[in-house]
Amino acid sequence: xxQYAQVLETLESEKKVKxxxxxxxxxGKCGKCDERNSMMLVINNSLAAxxxxxxxxxxxxxxxxxxxxxxxxxxxxxLIAGYLLGGALGVEAEAxxxxxxxxxxxxxxxxxxxxxxxxxxxxxxxxVEVVKC
Numbered sequence: 001x002x003q004y005a006q007v008l009e010t011l012e013s014e015k016k017v018k019x020x021x022x023x024x025x026x027x028g029k030c031g032k033c034d035e036r037n038s039m040m041l042v043i044n045n046s047l048a049a050x051x052x053x054x055x056x057x058x059x060x061x062x063x064x065x066x067x068x069x070x071x072x073x074x075x076x077x078x079l080i081a082g083y084l085l086g087g088a089l090g091v092e093a094e095a096x097x098x099x100x101x102x103x104x105x106x107x108x109x110x111x112x113x114x115x116x117x118x119x120x121x122x123x124x125x126x127x128v129e130v131v132k133c
């Protein structure tokens with residue numbers, strides 16, 4: 001996935017830059033963007049971009065898909081597995097089976113977050129081009 005961004009400032013002796021990415025109308029409201037419909041990111045300045053430059057950022061689509069699956073699908077599988085595990089253990093109480101499902105949901109969500117933090121570099125946007133206006 002490619003996205004255009006504008007360099008707002010250079011940081012750490014020009015090794016990193018702060019960029020502003022405009023949000024599309026199809027974007028959800030995850031809380032990362034401010035009221036101006038934009039998101040601020042700090043990324044590696046691999047192309048020596050300067051303040052005011054427009055750059056193209058890219059995240060590999062398979063990395064984006066794996067992150068989405070990790071965040072959405074794994075906790076859902078944990079929820080269902082917890083409920084089914086309660087039944088497999090012979091628990092008759094529906095409330096206990098549901099509670100076990102939510103417990104595994106929470107644990108798999110925490111696991112997905114930790115794995116995401118561990119693989120954070122893979123999910124970062126990378127600067128691929130400086131656009132000449």
